[in-house]
Amino acid sequence: MRLAVLLSGRGSNFEAIHNAIERGELHAEIVCVITNRPDAPGYQCARKWGYDSYVIDHRQFATREAHEAEVLRVLDQARPDYIALAGYMRLLTRSFVERYRNRILNIHPSLLPSFPGVDAQAQAIAHGVKISGCTVHLVDENLDAGPILVQRAVEVRDDDTAESLAARILVEEHKAYVEALRKLS
Numbered sequence: 001m002r003l004a005v006l007l008s009g010r011g012s013n014f015e016a017i018h019n020a021i022e023r024g025e026l027h028a029e030i031v032c033v034i035t036n037r038p039d040a041p042g043y044q045c046a047r048k049w050g051y052d053s054y055v056i057d058h059r060q061f062a063t064r065e066a067h068e069a070e071v072l073r074v075l076d077q078a079r080p081d082y083i084a085l086a087g088y089m090r091l092l093t094r095s096f097v098e099r100y101r102n103r104i105l106n107i108h109p110s111l112l113p114s115f116p117g118v119d120a121q122a123q124a125i126a127h128g129v130k131i132s133g134c135t136v137h138l139v140d141e142n143l144d145a146g147p148i149l150v151q152r153a154v155e156v157r158d159d160d161t162a163e164s165l166a167a168r169i170l171v172e173e174h175k176a177y178v179e180a181l182r183k184l185s
Helices: 012-022 043-046 064-078 094-099 120-127 164-185
Strands: 003-006 029-035 053-055 082-085 104-107 131-138 148-155
Touching: 003 012, 003 043, 012 029, 012 082, 012 164, 029 043, 029 064, 043 053, 053 082, 053 148, 064 094, 082 164, 104 164, 120 131, 120 164, 131 164, 148 164
Parallel strands: 003 029, 003 082, 029 053, 082 104
Antiparallel strands: 104 131, 131 148
């Protein structure tokens, strides 16, 4: 499996994927890593590990479409089988999703369809749910929607804060992303 990774931040899910490949647990090749943020720690990891890595800063483009055109140019050259959104904090346009239909994966820190969007852990606590978790899904035109590939549950404790719940969910995210990619390979 040829895999492209798009990220905006620390890249912990990217790191989990990289480590699974290194340990031989995931038969994949990361063909490129793209970030929209030049200061993203995940980008520094990608460079350190020797991946073809690109900063395509959305702030340098007049429109979302112009930014995506450059991202697509790099992706088309890399020829990935799948694209893993690993903390990529940009909404993709319909045309981007159509170009890679059923080949873009995202991870979200809730058991979708519950609590899409930002602050999923705070939403879970505010609603008093007893179980939360994470979801890896194929991306469609809608926010945090599309066919679900893997879900992993995490108990919501009475003393949880959004931060403590997020930390426990993140551990499961790392497992879930690798599991979802294995299913597709």
